[in-house]
Amino acid sequence: MSDQERVLKFQIFRYNPQKKGDxxxxxxxxxxxxxxxxxFIALNDIREQQDxxxxxxxxxxxxxxxxxxxxxxxxxxxxCRTLTSNYENGxxxxxxxxxxxxxxxxxxxxGKFMRAMSERVESWIxxxxxxxxxxxxxxxxxxxxxxxxxxxxxxxxxxxxxxxACATKRMRPDFLSAVGFMRLARFALxxxxxxxxxxxxEIMGDDDGVFGCMTLLGCEDYxxxxxxxxxxxxxxxxxxxxxx
Amino acid sequence: MKVIYTDSLVIGGGLxxxxxxxxxxxxxxxxxxxxxxxAKRSHSAAAQGGMQASLGATIKGDGDDEEVHFADTVKGSxxxxxxxxxxxxxxxxPKAIRQLSAWGVPWxxxxxxxxxxxxxxxxxxxTEKDEAHGLITARDFGGTKKWRTCYTSDGAGHTxxxxxxxxxxxxxxxxxxxxxxxALIHEDAVCYxxxxxxxxxxxxxxxxxxxxxxxxxxxxxxxxxxxxxxxSEGIGNAIALETGIxxxxxxxxxxxxxxxxxxxxxxxTEGCRGDGGLLLDKDGYRFMPDYEPDKKELASRDxxxxxxxxxxxxxxxxxxxxxxxxxxxITLLGRKHIEKNLxxxxxxxxxxLGIDPVEEYIxxxxxxxxxxxxxxxxxxGESPNLKGLFSAGEAACWDMHGFNRLGGNSVAETVVAGMxxxxxVADYCAQNSLNVSTSTIQHxxxxxxxxxxxxxxxxxxxxxxxxxxxxxxxxxDKVGIFRNGxxxxxxxxELKVLNQRAKHVALRNRISSSNPExxxxxxxxxxxxxxxxxxxxxxxxxxxxxxxxxxxxxxxxDRDWLKRTLTTWKDESADLPELTYEDLDVMKMxxxxxxxxxxxxxxxxxxxxxxxxxQIEEIKEANPGVDRFELxxxxxxxxxxxxxxxxxxxxxRGFK
Ligand SMILES: Cc1cc2nc3c(=O)[nH]c(=O)nc-3n(C[C@H](O)[C@H](O)[C@H](O)COP(=O)(O)OP(=O)(O)OC[C@H]3O[C@@H](n4cnc5c(N)ncnc54)[C@H](O)[C@@H]3O)c2cc1C
Ligand code: SF4
Ligand code: FES
Numbered sequence: 001m002s003d004q005e006r007v008l009k010f011q012i013f014r015y016n017p018q019k020k021g022d023x024x025x026x027x028x029x030x031x032x033x034x035x036x037x038x039x040f041i042a043l044n045d046i047r048e049q050q051d052x053x054x055x056x057x058x059x060x061x062x063x064x065x066x067x068x069x070x071x072x073x074x075x076x077x078x079x080c081r082t083l084t085s086n087y088e089n090g091x092x093x094x095x096x097x098x099x100x101x102x103x104x105x106x107x108x109x110x111g112k113f114m115r116a117m118s119e120r121v122e123s124w125i126x127x128x129x130x131x132x133x134x135x136x137x138x139x140x141x142x143x144x145x146x147x148x149x150x151x152x153x154x155x156x157x158x159x160x161x162x163x164x165a166c167a168t169k170r171m172r173p174d175f176l177s178a179v180g181f182m183r184l185a186r187f188a189l190x191x192x193x194x195x196x197x198x199x200x201x202e203i204m205g206d207d208d209g210v211f212g213c214m215t216l217l218g219c220e221d222y223x224x225x226x227x228x229x230x231x232x233x234x235x236x237x238x239x240x241x242x243x244x
Numbered sequence: 245m246k247v248i249y250t251d252s253l254v255i256g257g258g259l260x261x262x263x264x265x266x267x268x269x270x271x272x273x274x275x276x277x278x279x280x281x282x283a284k285r286s287h288s289a290a291a292q293g294g295m296q297a298s299l300g301a302t303i304k305g306d307g308d309d310e311e312v313h314f315a316d317t318v319k320g321s322x323x324x325x326x327x328x329x330x331x332x333x334x335x336x337x338p339k340a341i342r343q344l345s346a347w348g349v350p351w352x353x354x355x356x357x358x359x360x361x362x363x364x365x366x367x368x369x370x371t372e373k374d375e376a377h378g379l380i381t382a383r384d385f386g387g388t389k390k391w392r393t394c395y396t397s398d399g400a401g402h403t404x405x406x407x408x409x410x411x412x413x414x415x416x417x418x419x420x421x422x423x424x425x426x427a428l429i430h431e432d433a434v435c436y437x438x439x440x441x442x443x444x445x446x447x448x449x450x451x452x453x454x455x456x457x458x459x460x461x462x463x464x465x466x467x468x469x470x471x472x473x474x475x476s477e478g479i480g481n482a483i484a485l486e487t488g489i490x491x492x493x494x495x496x497x498x499x500x501x502x503x504x505x506x507x508x509x510x511x512x513t514e515g516c517r518g519d520g521g522l523l524l525d526k527d528g529y530r531f532m533p534d535y536e537p538d539k540k541e542l543a544s545r546d547x548x549x550x551x552x553x554x555x556x557x558x559x560x561x562x563x564x565x566x567x568x569x570x571x572x573x574i575t576l577l578g579r580k581h582i583e584k585n586l587x588x589x590x591x592x593x594x595x596x597l598g599i600d601p602v603e604e605y606i607x608x609x610x611x612x613x614x615x616x617x618x619x620x621x622x623x624x625g626e627s628p629n630l631k632g633l634f635s636a637g638e639a640a641c642w643d644m645h646g647f648n649r650l651g652g653n654s655v656a657e658t659v660v661a662g663m664x665x666x667x668x669v670a671d672y673c674a675q676n677s678l679n680v681s682t683s684t685i686q687h688x689x690x691x692x693x694x695x696x697x698x699x700x701x702x703x704x705x706x707x708x709x710x711x712x713x714x715x716x717x718x719x720x721d722k723v724g725i726f727r728n729g730x731x732x733x734x735x736x737x738e739l740k741v742l743n744q745r746a747k748h749v750a751l752r753n754r755i756s757s758s759n760p761e762x763x764x765x766x767x768x769x770x771x772x773x774x775x776x777x778x779x780x781x782x783x784x785x786x787x788x789x790x791x792x793x794x795x796x797x798x799x800x801x802d803r804d805w806l807k808r809t810l811t812t813w814k815d816e817s818a819d820l821p822e823l824t825y826e827d828l829d830v831m832k833m834x835x836x837x838x839x840x841x842x843x844x845x846x847x848x849x850x851x852x853x854x855x856x857x858x859q860i861e862e863i864k865e866a867n868p869g870v871d872r873f874e875l876x877x878x879x880x881x882x883x884x885x886x887x888x889x890x891x892x893x894x895x896x897r898g899f900k
Contacts, residue, residue, distance in 0.1 A: 018445065018757040035565070036507060036596070048709040052761035053753040057281070059473045062510040063595060064402070064588065065285040081595040103422075103444055104758050111282030111421045115413065124414040125348045135342040136890040136899075141378030142353050148584075150350035151397050154406060158284055192348065 008033050008042065008084055011093040012054070016104040026093075027051075033090070039072065039079040042092075043106075055105040063224065066157030069164070070106050071095040076161040078224045079106075097164045110160040117180050121203055123187070126195045146191065153186035153232065155225045162229065165218030174208045178219030178229045181210060185232040188239065200236075201243045210236045245689055247450045250276045251673045253437050255425045255480055256459030257283030259401075259655060260637025262408045262417075263662020264457050264669060269415045271670035276451065277419040278440060280475050283409045287461050287473040288658065291401025292513040292588050294383060294393035295659070296652035297337040300894045301354050301379035303372050304391035309894065310334045311872055312389050315835060317653060320387045320544055321646025322790035322800060323837040324494070324808070324828075328623050328882045329644045331834065333653075333660050335884060338892040340659040341380065341394055348407040352395055352585075354381040362520025362577055364540065365530070375895055383585075384518040385651040387544035393518065393652035398588040401655055408659075423449075426766055428456065428483050428490075428633065429680065429688045435490075435633035436680040438483070439692045441766070446757035448692055450685050454673045457625070457634040457665070458484060459658075462615035466775045467724075468716035470612040471504050471511035480639045482770035484619045485777070485821070490630040491810040493620035493641030493826075495774070496781035499648060499791045500725045501613035502548040507566035508596055509611045512589045514651040517541045519585060521574040523552065524605065525560040528571075536842060546648045546791040547842045549610035553725050562607065571605035578602075610725055614638070614654065616645045616791065617778070620810055623882070625665030629812075632676070634669050636661040643808065647790025667885040696756065699765050705750030708764040715742055715768075715775050723779045728795045732783035739776045740819045746772050777811045777821050784823060785809065787848075802837050802850035806830065830856050834880040871900075 008031045015024035029046050040061045047054045056079075059067040063081035070079050073093050084092065100108035117123070133140075162178035169175045184204055187193045204210045213233055220229040252268035254261045257279030268275040279286065300308035313334040318325060345351055356377040358369050363384075385393040396403040412419065425438040429450065437453040460480025464472030484490040502523070503512045517523070522530050523541050535551040536543040543551070552570055555561070561568030574582060574589070579602045582590055586601075593601045619627060619635035621642050627633040636642070637658040642665075644657060722735035746769035753761045787801035788794050807825040814822060830836055830852035837853050839845040863878050870878070873891065891899040 016758065019755060038508075038596070047760060051753075052709070052751070052764075053755075053759060055758060055760060059281050059285050059475055060287065060290050061474055061508075062290065063591060064290050065281075065287075065473070067281065067285050081591075083595070083598075111285070114282065114284070115419070118410065118413050122414070124410040125346070127346075130346045133343065133346040135339040135346070137342075137893045138895065139342045139345045139380060142350075143378060144353040144355040144381075147350045147353045148397065151352075151399065151403065154350060154403055155399060157289075157402075158282075190348070190350070192346070 006033050006090050007031065009091045010042065010046065012106070013095045014105050015102065016055070017102060018104060033084055037084045039082045039084065039092070040068065042084055043079070055103065055107040057107045064157065066159035069097050069110070069159040069161045071097060071164070076164045076222045078159060097160050099164045099169055100160060110158065113160065113163070114158040114179070117183070120176070121180050121183050123183050125190065125192050127192060140192070142191065150186060150190050153182055153189065153227065156182050156227055157225060159224060161222045161224060162219035165222040167216045167218060168212055168214050172208060172212055175212050176204060176209050178233070181233050181236055182227055182229065185236055188236070197239060197243055201240055204236065205240050205243065210240055245450060245686065246447065247452055247685065248276070250274045250451065250453045252455050252457070252669055253451050253453035254278070254457045254459060255438060256461065256637070256639065257419050258286035258288040258459060258461055258637060259405055259408055259658035260662050261457065261459030262412050263659055264459060264636055264666040265417050266412055266415060267663060267666020268670055268673070269417055273670060273673050275417055277412070277417060278423045278425055278451065279419055279421050280424055280443070282421050283412070283419045284405055286405060287476055288405045288655065289402045290473060291655045292398045293385065293515040293518070294395030294400040294652050295341060295404065295656045296385070296388070296392050296650065297341040297394055297656060298334065298390070298392055299338055299341065299380055299382065299394065300390070301376045302381045302391055303370055304384065305382050308390035308392055310892070313337070313392060316388045317644060317650060318835050319840050320648055320650040322648055322840060323802070323806065324497070324646025324789055326623070326643040327833050327835065327880065329642050331876070331880055331882055332623065332664060332884050333644045333657065336660045336663060336888045337656045339888055340656065340663060344404060344407055344659065345380065347411050349403045350396055351380040352397060354379050365520070365522055365576065373895070379895065383515060384542065385514055386517065386542045386548065387650045395515065397584060398513065398515065398586055404655060404659070424479065425483060427688055427692050428487050429685055430487055430489065430630060431680050431684040433489055433629065434631040436678065439688050443763065444758050446759070448689060450689055452678070452680065452685060454676055454678050455632050455634060455669045457636060457669055458619055458639050459635065459637045460639045462638040463774055464612050464615060466716065466719050466771060466778065467612035468720040469509040471501055471509055472613070477767055477771055478615070478774045479767055479770055481618055482774050484627070484633065484635070485773060485811070485813050486770070487630055488812065488814045488816070490627045490633055491620045491812045492777055493617055493643060494647070494781070494809050495617035495777040495811055496785055496792050496809060497616035497647045497790065498612060498778060499545060499614035499616060500549040500610040501545060502552055502610050503572050503608040504611035505592065505597060506564065506569040506607045506609055510592055510596060511613070512572060512592065512606060512608065513586070516572060516574050516586060516589060519581065520577055521572055522576070524571040524573050525555060526562045527560070531555050531560065538841065543842055544648055544840070545651060546793070549725055550793055552610055564607065569607045569609040572608045573605050574601055575603060575605070614649055616647060616649055617641050624668040625661065626668065626672070632672065634665055636665040647792055663888060664885055667887065696762070696766070699749055699751060699762065700754050700756060702748070702750040705748040706745045708749050708761065708768045711742055711746055711749070712764065712768050712771065715739065715772050719775055719778070723782055726793050726795050727782050729783070732779060735779040736776070736783050739772060739779055742772050743776060743819055773813060773821070780820060781809045781811060781823060799846040799848055801848040802853065803848045806837065806850050832880070834876065836860070
C-alpha cells in the first residue's frame with residue numbers, strides 16, 4: 001500500500017431505463033484514492049459524496065456471492081475484490097455486464113438469468129428417493145475424492161462473467177453458456193443424481209447446448225473462481241457424442 | 245392498489261427462509277419468498293466454516309451425541325439460551341445435515357487411515373476408522389468438546405445455500421427478487437403479510453398472507469465495521485418492532501468474531517484456528533495459552549475476542565494506520581491444506597491484502613459478526629404477541645444462542661429452524677383462514693405511500709448516508725466488545741438525537757423508482773431505532789454475560805439477570821423503546837447454570853440453582869438404569885414435531 005495519494009478518474013456508464021427521457025452516457029468522476037481501496041469502496045464513496053443516484057450491486061463485498069461482476073477497463077470481473085491500485089494510470093472505466101437485462105447504470109439482472117438457467121438444466125439432484133430418505137439413518141456414503149471433485153465444480157458463484165465474455169452467446173441468444181455447462185458437469189459427476197446420459201442429451205445435445213460452443217474460451221479466461229471450463233466442456237461433448 | 249395473495253409469505257431468501265418455504269410447499273401451501281437479492285446471493289453463502297451436527301463419524305468426534313452438543317450450546321450461551329429450543333435443535337441437526345446431503349451438498353467425507361493434522365501448534369497423526377470411510381466428516385471449532393463442525397472444504401454456506409435454492413427451484417417456489425418488505429400488515433394483533441417495495445420500479449405491493457415469516461438475517465450493519473454483507477441491516481427486525489406489538493429479544497447480545505482482516509473487516513473463518521492456526525502478538529508470541537490455558541485459541545468466540553482486545557490494550561498489538569491488530573498465523577498448516585480447505589481465506593488475503601497466507605501472517609482483529617438478538621418467538625417460531633408472525637434464522641431470537649452463539653451453530657440453526665418452524669407455519673395456515681379487511685390493507689399501503697412521498701417532496705433536510713455513518717460510529721465506539729455505563733449512556737443519548745433527525749430526511753435525487761438514496765432514506769430511521777434497542781438494552785443490563793461484557797459489572801449475575809430482554813416500541817412518537825424482562829426458569833432447566841470454565845468464575849448465583857441441581861440428582865437416583873433419552877424426557881419433556889422426533893444413528897453405536 002503506497003502512502004501517496006492520487007486522484008482516480010472513473011468513467012462510469014450511466015443510464016436509468018426507469019427514468020423517462022434518460023439516455024445512455026459515460027460520466028466522469030474524480031476521487032482521492034485511499035490505501036487498500038477497492039472498486040466497492042470507491043463506488044460507495046462516489047454515491048455518498050457525489051451522485052446518490054448511482055446504481056450498482058454489492059452484497060458480500062468479499063468475492064463470495066457473485067453480485068458485483070462488471071466490466072472494468074474492458075474485462076469482466078468481480079468489482080468488490082478489485083483494488084484500484086491495480087490500475088497504474090489511475091483511470092478506471094466501468095460498464096455493466098453485457099448479455100443481461102440492464103436495471104440501471106452498473107446493475108444488471110443476473111438473478112433472472114440464473115434462475116432460468118437453473119430451471120433449464122434442472123439444477124437439482126434427480127432421484128425419486130431423495131425426498132423419502134430416512135434422515136435418522138446414516139447418510140449414504142460418498143467417496144471423499146468424489147465429494148471434493150463435485151465441490152470443485154460447484155464453486156461457481158453465478159456472477160455471469162463467463163456469459164458476458166462468450167462470443168457464441170452474442171450470436172446465439174439462447175446459448176446455454178459456460179455457467180450452464182458447469183452446472184451440468186457438476187450434476188453429471190454426482191452419483192446421487194440418477195439422470196442418464198440420454199436425459200442430459202435432451203438438455204444440451206444441440207447447437208444451443210454444448211455443440212454450439214466455438215471454444216473461444218472467454219469463460220475460462222474470466223471466471224473469477226478459475227473453474228476448469230475447457231476440460232468440462234470437452235468432457236460433456238465427448239459424453240454427448242457417444243449418445244448419437 | 246396491487247395486492248398479491250398467498251398462504252405462506254416468507255420474507256428472506258437465505259437458508260432459513262428457503263427452508264421454511266420448502267416446508268410450506270411440501271405441505272401443499274401456496275408460498276412466495278421475497279428477497280432483496282437473488283436468493284443464492286443471500287448472506288448465508290458467505291459461511292465458510294461449517295455446520296454443527298453431532299454425527300460423530302470422524303475419530304475426533306467419537307463419543308459425540310445430542311447430549312454433548314446440548315451441553316456445549318448451553319455453556320456457549322452463558323446459560324442465556326432457551327434450553328427447550330437448544331434441545332430441539334441438537335436433536336434435529338443430524339437430520340438436517342443428512343437431508344441436505346440427499347439434496348446435493350457435497351459434504352467433505354471421512355477418508356480411512358492416517359492423516360496429519362495440527363493440534364495445539366503440533367503436527368499429530370490421527371487414524372480414521374475403516375467403517376467411517378465415506379461418511380460426513382467434521383472439523384474442530386471454538387467452544388466445542390468434539391470435532392463436530394461438518395463442512396464442504398471452505399464453502400459450507402455456499403454449497404448449503406445452492407442445494408437449498410436448487411430444491412426450492414425444483415419445487416417451483418417463486419422467489420420475488422429485488423423486493424423489500426418495509427412494513428407489516430396487521431389487525432387485532434394478527435399479522436397478515438407485508439407492504440413491499442419493488443426496488444426496480446419503486447412500486448408498492450401488498451403481499452397478503454395467512455402466515456408471515458421473517459427470515460431476513462442479522463443486523464450487523466448497525467456497526468461501522470462488520471463481517472456481514474452490506475444488506476444485513478436488520479430491516480426485518482425493524483418492521484416487526486414498528487408494529488408496536490411484536491417484541492425483539494436480547495438485542496444487546498451482539499457477537500464479535502476474533503479474526504476479521506484489517507481494515508475492511510472481511511472474515512477469515514474460525515476454521516483457520518479450528519484447523520490449527522494460532523494468534524500471535526507484535527513479538528510473534530502466542531498469547532492465548534496465557535489467558536486460557538485449556539482451550540487457548542479455541543475458547544468460545546466472545547472470550548477470544550475479549551482476550552485479544554485486552555492484549556492489545558497492554559500495548560501488544562501491531563500498530564497500523566487503521567489502529568492496532570494482531571496476527572493470525574496459518575503458515576504452519578502448509579500449502580496443501582490451505583489451498584484445499586482454506587482456499588477462500590487464501591483468495592481473500594491475496595485480493596484484499598496482497599499477501600500469501602501460506603507464507604505470511606494475516607492482520608486480524610475482533611469485528612462485529614453475529615446478532616444473537618432478534619424477533620422474539622416461542623419454540624414454534626411464532627411471535628408470542630403478534631399471531632401469524634413467525635421468524636427463523638439469524639433474524640429470530642428463537643433463542644438457542646443466548647448471549648453467545650457457537651461457530652457452526654448458526655447455519656445449523658437456519659436449517660433446523662426452517663424445518664421445525666416450517667411445520668408450525670404450515671399447521672397455522674391449515675388452522676386459520678385469511679380474514680383481514682381491505683381497509684386495513686389500504687391503511688398500511690397509504691401510510692407507507694405517504695412516508696415515501698413526504699421524503700420525496702422535502703426540499704431540505706438530513707442526508708441519510710451521513711445519519712447512517714454517525715449511527716454506525718456510535719455503535720462501534722460505545723456499544724462494542726467491552727461496554728461501560730458512561731459510554732452506553734452517551735450512546736443512548738446520541739442515538740435519541742439521531743432518531744429525531746431521521747424524521748427529516750431529504751433527498752438530492754428525488755425519484756420514486758429505482759433509487760439507492762431513497763432506499764437508504766427508508767432504511768436509516770429503522771436502523772437507528774434498532775441501534776437504540778441494542779444500546780438501551782446494553783445500558784440497562786448491569787452484568788456481563790456471553791458477548792455482553794460490562795467493565796463496570798464484570799460478573800455474570802444469575803440472581804438478578806437470568807432473564808431475556810424484551811423490547812417493544814409501542815408509541816411511535818416516543819424517543820426510546822420500552823424494555824421488559826422474561827425470567828428464565830432455572831427449575832425447568834435440564835442443565836442448571838454453572839461455570840463455562842474460562843478465566844475466574846465470579847458468577848453471582850441464582851437461588852434456584854442449588855435447588856434444581858439437587859432435584860436433578862434426586863430424579864437420577866429415583867430412576868436408576870434409565871438411558872439418556874428417558875432421562876432427558878424426565879428432565880425436560882419438550883414437544884418436537886412428529887417428523888423430527890426419531891433417534892439419530894451413528895457408527896459404532898447404532899441408535900443408542
Ligand atoms: C462471513 C460470515 C461467515 C459465517 N460463517 C459461518 C459458519 O461457518 N458457520 C455458521 O454456522 N455460521 C456462519 N455465519 C453465520 C451465518 O452465515 C448466518 O447467521 C446465516 O447464514 C444467516 O442465514 P439467514 O437465512 O438467517 O439469513 P441470510 O442468509 O442473511 O438471508 C437474509 C435474506 O433476507 C433477505 N432480506 C433482508 N431484508 C429484507 C427485506 N426487508 N425484505 C425482503 N427481503 C429481505 C435477503 O435478501 C436475504 O435473502 C457466518 C456469517 C458471516 C457474516
Ligand atoms: S462459471 Fe465462473 S464466470 Fe461463470 S458464472 Fe460461475 S463463477 Fe462466474
Ligand atoms: S459483492 Fe459479493 S462477490 Fe462482489
